[in-house]
Amino acid sequence: MNNTSVMEGSEAVAVAVKACRPHVISAYPISPQTHIVESLARMVAGGELDSQYVRVESEFSAASVISGASAAGSRSYTASSSQGLLLMTEVFYASAGMRLPFVITGVNRQISAPISIQVDHQDTMSLRDSGVIQFYVESSQEAYDTHMAAFKIAEDPGILLPVMVCMDGWILTHSYERITLLEQDEVDGFLPPFQPVNSLDVNDPKSWGSYAEEDMLMEFKYAVHQAMQSGKKRMKEIFTELAQITGRDHGGLIEAYRTEDAEFILVAMGSVTGTVKEAVDELRSEGKALGLIKLRCYRPFPHEDILNAIKGARAVGVMEANFSMGSEGAVSMDLKAKLCGQKDAPLVVSFIAGLGGREININTVRNIVEELEGVAGSDVPQLEPRWVGLNTDILPKGVE
Amino acid sequence: MEITIGAVVQGGTSLGYKTGTWRDERPILDMEQCKACGVCVSVCPDSAVHVKGETYIIDYDYCKGCGLCGYECPADAISMVKEEK
């Protein structure tokens, strides 16, 4: 196995999806996702990919088509971004509740208004409560690998949930990277055909989409949560199994990068983690005990792994390319909630960085670390998030 | 009752739910007058009229007492009477 090829990130995803042999693909354009479904369309048109490719009239239908296909026992896939993902929101909740597995690539992009096509994580993270499993990737190679795992995780009889592989728009989807590809027989060995637990079948008529009263609604929701919680173990096993085939280990639900003995730890997700790793190396060489937790899985929230990795740290800075209006960054909220009441819990500070494509370079990371060190010494609780690089000069009068 | 994954249920299970308790009026079918035309079987929204051999029988387990069969019966063979509760 050494089939490598330089390709666009979108192409890498399309090639991965093709290798997973989906029965049904639905497609609707939105930047920066579009190249993925266009690649798949070319594969279908060229006869390389034998999938039903449905050109829908909206993202709402894109998500609905693959939900219907999943209920009828087919492996199915779509991709979207930003406004499109939000339009799919209602479908995600319903399909997760109905335990319909499928895979979707969530190509990250800011949400209107103002309208912008630049990257941040607001779109996918807004879907966090839906019951959809979410992975975030650093590179196109990781995106390629993670899609293989995603189908296997979604379709696992103990999980049965939609899985979203989130990748940064433009930075990953539109840049070229050398990708090492798996052979088809390797993929087939790892990912056998979808074996649904239930499916729409005239020989065994079942009904889907029941109405549940207050005496059991909570139990159905609990079962979804438990599928995620207890699924964590299975997800790690699947990632390990894949790593054995690819020879590439991206980590389990998190990647702990130089966190042993670290005094300060950053948490980040997506492509920026590459930059952060470089910054960690630099600062380490200058004698700072710094580490990074790359959050690969956001839902379910892998708090066990995170708490384990930050044990002994003084402060954790969460770099967030998302913001929950009126509160703070979403990952900090999760982390603080899990740390609350823990003995010797480190300080957690939310850094809003990279909204709407705002650049994050090594210096940005250095500044964040500096701020983190600064507040770590003080006794003042850190209730407000820190907006990294906010240009206060251009704020309108009255906005402080 | 143990709940299922995704709330998927077996088809045809509504037979376990007896809608006959909803009835305020009971249709009484008089076989003497019946012309065996089958209209009552066809028009019942609750699939509660059945034919056994030559006899038309109303299934009071499910009949909601809507009166439709009586209204449509061309022979006036079905009359509605107050349900004794």
Place this chain on the structure above:
Amino acid sequence: MSTQNLSNDQELFVSGHRACHGCGMSLAVRHILKATGKDVIVVTPTGCLETFTSPYGYSPWRVPWIHHLFENGPAIATGVVAALKAQKRESERVVAIGGDGSTFDIGFGSLSGMLERGDDVLYICVDNGAYMNTGGQRSSASPIYSSTTTDPAGKRSLGKLQKKKDLPTIIAAHGVPYVATASVAYLKDLQKKVKKAMGYHGARYIQIDSTCPSVWGFPSDQTLEVARRGVQSGMVPLFEMEDGEVTKVRKIKKKIPVEEYLKTQKRFKHIFSDADGREEIQTIQALADSNIERYGLLKKTAPQDAEVQD
């Protein structure tokens, strides 16, 4: 099971569903399934039909059935069709059955997409002219001057001021092979149309006038009577369109004035309450007459080519 041991063996839509007494829609569905037979997968968007057939643990559907959301019935159906195709399950077909709110209004985009793509779905709208599941609010299928809970009649209101959206024509304009209207009043006709629709491939549409005693406001034993009057007055024209052309109509046996239809239902009560009502009734009569004219519902006005059916 029935304590009297009576058989539901012949039914694909069995007893024990929770529709109101005399619900026209439940009757329509029973007959739809008689016509399709068992080899269909049914998709139902949110609405009365979903609500009265989906309480957990009690399904009357003896065919595979899926409800997902209110506005995506057609797209779910498309997904099922795509899966069947991918799995080469050629003997199974897909039927979607949705209310007028989901069909005419909120799911219209999804429906239009499905029709335009020509996906192999028979889409049936069980049309009761309002959002009944939520208590009877206005939809674009509500008839003119009907009182609905969001457009109620009152001192300064005559109820809905717009006429019913002409959806069959809009659907036919998508270039689908078969469009028909039917009524619960004529169950054999309804079954015949469903069977005929199943003979075509691609997207097909049937709109069934489904009387609703609870919200229209009439006694539950008159479900078919009211539906018949709708047809006999010309308010509910029954026709078939093949490849965009009207090819068959169901003739009105004995034309009745629209009053004979309107006065059976509380939703039109306000237009009878004073002398001014005459004008509204005339407007409705003019609509019925134009239906009669347009589709040739009376024997002597039948269009040349349209096959006459009693």
